[in-house]
Amino acid sequence: MARSGTVTIKDVAREAEVSVATVSRALNGHDNVAENVRQLVLATAQRLRYQPHAAARSLSSRRTQTIGVVLPDLYGEFFSELIRGIDAVARARRQHLLVSSYHGHPEEQGEALRAMRGRVDGLLVLSPYADQPGFLTDNLPAGLPVVLVNTQLPDSDYAALSVDNYGGATAMVEHLVGAGHRRIAFICGPKDNFDARERLRGYRDALARLLPDTQPLELPGDFDEASGYEAGKRIVASKHRPDAVFAANDMMALGCLYAFNEAGVRVPDDIALAGFDDIPLARFVHPTLTTMRVNIAELGGRAMTRLLDAVDANDELAAPVQTLTTELIVRQSSERPRRGSG
Amino acid sequence: MARSGTVTIKDVAREAEVSVATVSRALNGHDNVAENVRQLVLATAQRLRYQPHAAARSLSSRRTQTIGVVLPDLYGEFFSELIRGIDAVARARRQHLLVSSYHGHPEEQGEALRAMRGRVDGLLVLSPYADQPGFLTDNLPAGLPVVLVNTQLPDSDYAALSVDNYGGATAMVEHLVGAGHRRIAFICGPKDNFDARERLRGYRDALARLLPDTQPLELPGDFDEASGYEAGKRIVASKHRPDAVFAANDMMALGCLYAFNEAGVRVPDDIALAGFDDIPLARFVHPTLTTMRVNIAELGGRAMTRLLDAVDANDELAAPVQTLTTELIVRQSSERPRRGSG
DNA sequence: CTGAAAGCGCTTACAG
DNA sequence: CTGAAAGCGCTTACAG
Numbered sequence: 001m002a003r004s005g006t007v008t009i010k011d012v013a014r015e016a017e018v019s020v021a022t023v024s025r026a027l028n029g030h031d032n033v034a035e036n037v038r039q040l041v042l043a044t045a046q047r048l049r050y051q052p053h054a055a056a057r058s059l060s061s062r063r064t065q066t067i068g069v070v071l072p073d074l075y076g077e078f079f080s081e082l083i084r085g086i087d088a089v090a091r092a093r094r095q096h097l098l099v100s101s102y103h104g105h106p107e108e109q110g111e112a113l114r115a116m117r118g119r120v121d122g123l124l125v126l127s128p129y130a131d132q133p134g135f136l137t138d139n140l141p142a143g144l145p146v147v148l149v150n151t152q153l154p155d156s157d158y159a160a161l162s163v164d165n166y167g168g169a170t171a172m173v174e175h176l177v178g179a180g181h182r183r184i185a186f187i188c189g190p191k192d193n194f195d196a197r198e199r200l201r202g203y204r205d206a207l208a209r210l211l212p213d214t215q216p217l218e219l220p221g222d223f224d225e226a227s228g229y230e231a232g233k234r235i236v237a238s239k240h241r242p243d244a245v246f247a248a249n250d251m252m253a254l255g256c257l258y259a260f261n262e263a264g265v266r267v268p269d270d271i272a273l274a275g276f277d278d279i280p281l282a283r284f285v286h287p288t289l290t291t292m293r294v295n296i297a298e299l300g301g302r303a304m305t306r307l308l309d310a311v312d313a314n315d316e317l318a319a320p321v322q323t324l325t326t327e328l329i330v331r332q333s334s335e336r337p338r339r340g341s342g
Numbered sequence: 343m344a345r346s347g348t349v350t351i352k353d354v355a356r357e358a359e360v361s362v363a364t365v366s367r368a369l370n371g372h373d374n375v376a377e378n379v380r381q382l383v384l385a386t387a388q389r390l391r392y393q394p395h396a397a398a399r400s401l402s403s404r405r406t407q408t409i410g411v412v413l414p415d416l417y418g419e420f421f422s423e424l425i426r427g428i429d430a431v432a433r434a435r436r437q438h439l440l441v442s443s444y445h446g447h448p449e450e451q452g453e454a455l456r457a458m459r460g461r462v463d464g465l466l467v468l469s470p471y472a473d474q475p476g477f478l479t480d481n482l483p484a485g486l487p488v489v490l491v492n493t494q495l496p497d498s499d500y501a502a503l504s505v506d507n508y509g510g511a512t513a514m515v516e517h518l519v520g521a522g523h524r525r526i527a528f529i530c531g532p533k534d535n536f537d538a539r540e541r542l543r544g545y546r547d548a549l550a551r552l553l554p555d556t557q558p559l560e561l562p563g564d565f566d567e568a569s570g571y572e573a574g575k576r577i578v579a580s581k582h583r584p585d586a587v588f589a590a591n592d593m594m595a596l597g598c599l600y601a602f603n604e605a606g607v608r609v610p611d612d613i614a615l616a617g618f619d620d621i622p623l624a625r626f627v628h629p630t631l632t633t634m635r636v637n638i639a640e641l642g643g644r645a646m647t648r649l650l651d652a653v654d655a656n657d658e659l660a661a662p663v664q665t666l667t668t669e670l671i672v673r674q675s676s677e678r679p680r681r682g683s684g
Numbered sequence: 685c686t687g688a689a690a691g692c693g694c695t696t697a698c699a700g
Numbered sequence: 701c702t703g704a705a706a707g708c709g710c711t712t713a714c715a716g
Contacts, residue, residue, distance in 0.1 A: 006484055008693055019703045024695060034701060051483060054460035055406065056693030058397035059708045066440070066461075074429045080422035087416045087443055091450075096461070098408070099439050101429055108433075118396035118709085119408075119438070141393060142348055254626075284596075286628055350709055361687045366711055376685055398709030401692045460693085 007048045016044040027052070058118065066096040067307060068120035070112050072128060074101045077279050078296055082149070085300030086124065093308050095121075104129070110139040117141035122311045124303055127151040129192050145317050147307045149299065152194040159310075159317035161303045161324065165195050165276075168292040168326035169202025172246055172274055175290075175328055177210045179336050181244035181272055185217040187231045187256065189248040196223065199248045199276060217242055221252050228252030232259025235271075243271060244334070250275035250282050250291055257285060257333075273333040276326075287332035299324050349390045358386040369394070400460065408438040409649060410462035412454050414470060416443045419621050420638055424491070427642030428466065435650050437463075446471070452481040459483035464653045466645055469493040471534050487659050489649045491641065494536040501652075501659040503645045503666065507537050507618075510634040510668035511544025514588055514616055517632075517670055519552045521678050523586035523614055527559040529573045529598065531590040538565065541590045541618060559584055563594045570594030574601025577613075585613055586676070592617035592624050592633055599627060599675075615675040629674035641666050 013020040018037060026033045026041035033041075044050075058064045069086060073079055083099070090097050098120055102109035109127070113136070116123060122145040125136070133154065140146060148160040176184050186203045189196025200218070207216050219234060221227040228247055235245060236259060247253035253275030260267055267273045267287055275282060278293035302324070310317040355362040360379060368375045368383035375383075386392075400406045411428060415421055425441070432439050440462055444451035451469070455478070458465060464487040467478070475496065482488060490502035518526050528545045531538025542560070549558050561576060563569040570589055577587060578601060589595035595617030602609055609615045609629055617624060620635035644666070652659040 010693080020694080021696080021703060021705095022701085025702090028695085032701060037701080049480075049484075051456045051459045053401070053693050054457070055397045055400035056460060056708090057695075059395070059401055059693080059710085060695040062695095062708075064397065074422070075426050076422070080416070080418070083441075084417050087441075091443065091445070096457070097441050099425075099429075099441055101433065103433070114393045115396070115438070117393045118398060138391075281623060281626055284623055285626055351711095352709080362710080363687060363689095363712080364685085367686090370711085374685060379685080395709050398692090399711075401694085401709080402711040404692075404711095 007050050008053065009050070011048055012041065012045050012050045015048060016041050064096075064119060064121050065094065066098050066120045067122050067124060067304065067311075068098045068100065068116045069124045069126075070100045070102065070109065070116070071124075071126040072102060072104055072109075074099065078277070081296035082126075082300040085297030085302075086304045088297070089301045089304040089308065095308065106132070106135065110135070113139040114141065116144065120144070122146065122307045124149055124300075124307060125151060127153075128194055129190075145307060145310045145315075147303045147310075147317065149303045150195065159306065160321040161299060161306065162321060163195065163294050163299060164323045164325050165198035166202040166205075167323075168276065168294070168328075169199040169246075169248075170206035171326070171328055172276070172292050173203055173206035173210065175330065176244045176246060176272060176274060176334060177206075179244075179272065179334055182211060182214065183217065183240075183242040184211075184214075184244045184246055185219060185235060185242040187219045187221040187228055187245065187247040187252050189221060189223045189252075193223070196248050203246060221248060223249050223251060225251045225255035228255025228257075229259050230255075232256035233263075236260065236263040236265055241271065245271060245273050247273070247275045250277045250279045250289060253289055253291070253333075254281060254285060257289070267333050268335045272335075278327075278329055282329075282331070287335075290331045290334035291329050293327040293329050295324065295327075349392050350395070351392070354383065354387050354390055354392045357390060358383050406438075406461060406463050407436065408440050408462045409464050409466060409646065409653075410440045410442065410458045411466045411468075412442045412444065412451065412458070413468040414444060414446055414451075416441065420619070423638035424468075424642040427639030427644075428646045430639070431643045431646040431650065437650065448474070448477070452477070455481040456483065458486065462486070464488065464649045466491055466642075466649060467493060469495075470536055471532075487649060487652045487657075489645045489652075489659065491645045492537065501648065502663040503641065503648065504663060505537065505636050505641060506665045506667050507540035508544040508547075509665075510618065510636070510670075511541040511588075511590075512548035513668070513670055514618070514634050515545055515548035515552065517672065518586045518588060518614060518616060518676065519548075521586075521614065521676055524553060524556065525559065525582075525584040526553075526556075526586045526588055527561060527577060527584040529561045529563040529570055529587065529589040529594050531563060531565045531594075535565070538590050545588060563590060565591050565593060567593045567597035567600075570597025570599075571601050572597075574598035575605075578602065578605040578607055583613065587613060587615050589615070589617045592619045592621045592631060595631055595633070595675075596623060596627060599631070609675050610677045614677075620669075620671055624671075624673070629677075632673045632676035633671050635669040635671050637666065637669075 009020045009023050013023045023041050026038045100112040102112050126149045146158055148158050150162050188200055204216055219231040275289050275291040278291045282289040282291045351362045351365050355365045365383050368380040442454040444454050468491045488500055490500050492504050561573040617631050617633040620633045624631040624633050
C-alpha cells in the first residue's frame with residue numbers, strides 16, 4: 001500500500017507490534033512509554049530507516065521547526081553575513097531556515113509573506129524600503145511571531161532590531177572633524193532606503209552641531225559603486241573641493257576612491273575618505289578605508305534568538321525596537337593629512 | 343472553533359456556500375468549476391484573507407513547492423553566489439528554498455538530509471569533502487530527486503554538476519608557461535577537498551606535459567588566506583625561488599601576495615602570481631590578480647534548473663555528471679615580467 | 685459542474 | 701503505560 005521506499009509510522013507500529021500512538025510517543029521522547037517498549041520502537045524505526053514526514057507532523061503538532069527569512073535579496077556581503085548569523089543560531093537551536101527574496105517587488109514580498117502560512121513558526125523580515133502603511137499587517141499570516149530586522153515601520157507594533165545608523169553617522173562626522181576636516185561632503189544612499197536616510201540624518205545633525213558655520217555638502221548616490229564613482233568625479237571637478245568625503249556605504253566609498261585615483265587626487269593627503277559597513281574589501285584597498293563597522297552577523301543572530309525565544313515561550317513578542325551599535329574603524333584613508341597650512 | 347485569526351478552507355466554503363472541494367478546485371485553477379462559482383470563491387477567499395496552509399496542502403498533494411539546499415556552510419563568497427544563482431531560478435519557477443548548513447559535521451549533514459522528508463520536492467547537495475561510501479544513499483529520503491553540486495562520489499548513480507577544476511588548472515599552467523615562466527610553484531588546497539585535488543591534478547599533469555624537465559613544486563595550504571601567507575613566506579625564503587606561483591584559490595593567492603609585499607618581492611616583476619575562483623577582491627588588490635573565473639551563480643542556477651525539470655516531469659534524473667567550464671582572467675599579477683635576462 | 689468521503693501521516697486528548 | 705479515535709487542513713478519486 002505504502003509507496004515503495006516510503007516508510008510511515010504505521011509500518012513501524014506494525015513491525016514493533018504496538019500502536020502508532022506508542023510509536024509517536026516513543027520517538028518524541030514522551031515519558032509515558034515503558035522503557036523496553038521505547039527501545040523496541042527506536043530499534044525498529046532505525047532498522048526500517050523511518051523518518052517522520054515533516055508536513056504531517058507540522059499539520060498535527062502545529063510546529064514546523066522552521067523559521068522564515070524574507071529579505072530583499074540574497075546577493076552580496078550584507079545578506080551573506082546576515083544569513084550567517086541567523087544560521088548559527090538556527091543550527092544551535094535545531095531550526096530549519098526557509099529563505100525568500102523578493103528583489104524589491106512589493107507584490108512578491110507580500111506573496112512571500114502570505115505563503116509562509118503552514119511553513120514556518122516565525123518570521124524574520126527585512127524591508128529596508130519604505131513600506132505602504134499596513135503592508136505587513138495585510139500580508140503577514142495571522143498569529144505568526146515576527147521580528148523586523150533593520151526595518152522601520154511607522155507606528156509599528158512589531159518587535160524590531162535595527163542598526164544604529166544615526167549614531168554611527170554622527171560618530172563618523174565627529175571623527176572627521178576631530179581629524180581636522182572642515183569641509184565634509186556626504187554621498188547619499190537611495191532616498192527610499194531607511195538605513196541611508198538615517199545615515200544622512202546623522203551626517204546633517206552632527207555637522208550642524210560641530211560645524212555650525214558650514215553648509216552640508218550632499219551628493220546623490222544609490223549604494224552602488226558606480227554612483228560613488230560619479231560622485232567622486234564631481235568632487236574632483238568641483239571648484240571648492242571638500243577636504244573629506246563620507247560615503248553612506250563602503251561600496252560608494254570605493255567607487256569614489258577610484259575616481260580620486262584616476263584624477264591623481266591622493267587619499268588621505270589631498271582628501272580624506274570614509275565609508276560605512278566595514279565590508280571585507282575595506283581592509284584590502286589602498287589606502288585602507290576608514291569606516292563604521294556594522295556587525296551584520298550579530299544583527300541576524302540576535303534577531304533570530306529573540307524570535308525563537310518568543311516561539312518557544314509561545315509568547316507575544318514585545319514591540320520595542322532594539323538597536324545594534326556600530327564601531328568606528330579608523331584606517332589609512334582618514335589619517336590626519338600632512339597639510340602645509342593649519 | 344477555528345483559532346482566532348486563522349481562516350481555513352472550511353470558512354471559505356461556508357461563506358461562499360459551496361463545498362470545500364469546490365473551494366479547493368476554484369483556488370487551484372481546475373477547470374471543472376463554473377465560472378460564476380469560481381469568481382464567488384475567489385472573492386470570498388480574498389475577503390476572508392484566506393491563505394492555504396502549506397503543510398496541509400503538502401500532505402495531501404505530495405508537493406511542497408520547496409527545494410532543499412544542503413551545503414557545508416553559508417559563509418563567504420562561494421555560497422553567497424551559489425545561493426544567488428539558485429534563488430534566481432527558484433523565484434522564476436515559484437519554488438521556496440530550504441537551506442541547511444552542516445559545517446563540516448557528517449552527522450549533521452546526515453541529519454539535515456533525513457529531515458528533508460516531507461519538507462521538499464528535491465534536493466541540491468554539496469559535499470565537497472570526501473564522503474563515506476553509501477553516506478548519501480543511507481541518508482537521502484527515498485524517492486527524492488537529487489542533484490549533487492561540485493560533489494564527487496565514487497560510482498555514484500546521482501546526477502551531478504561540477505566545476506571543471508582540472509581543465510581550469512591546466513589552462514592556468516598553460517598561461518603561465520606561455521608567459522615565459524619555467525619554475526611554477528603550486529599552493530595546494532585541503533587534501534580532502536575534491537576541488538583542491540582536481541586543481542592539483544591539473545597542475546601536475548600540465549606541468550608534466552609542458553615542462554617535462556621540471557619538478558613540481560608544491561606547498562601545503564588549506565584555502566585560507568593565512569596558509570597562502572605562510573606559503574608565500576616559505577617561497578620568499580627559498581634559495582631557488584620560483585618565477586611564478588599558482589595558488590589553488592584566490593584567498594591563498596592574496597595571502598601569498600601579502601607575504602611578497604612584506605618581503606619587498608614585486609609582483610609580477612620579480613614573480614608572477616595567479617589564483618583560482620575570481621573572487622571580487624581579485625580585481626581590487628594591487629596588482630590585480632590573474633585567476634580562473636568560476637561562475638558560481640551559473641553553477642547554482644543550472645543545478646537548480648536541472649533538478650526542477652526532473653521534479654516537474656516526475657522524472658528520474660539521469661546520472662551523467664555535467665561540467666561547468668572556467669574562464670582564464672589575465673590581470674596584472676601575471677603580466678609578462680620585464681626581465682633582465684631571457 | 686458539484687459534493688460527500690476518504691486519505692495524506694502524523695499528534696494528542698480520552699479512556700482504560 | 702497503552703490503544704482507538706479524532707483531528708490537523710487540505711486534495712482528489714468517485715458518484716451523480
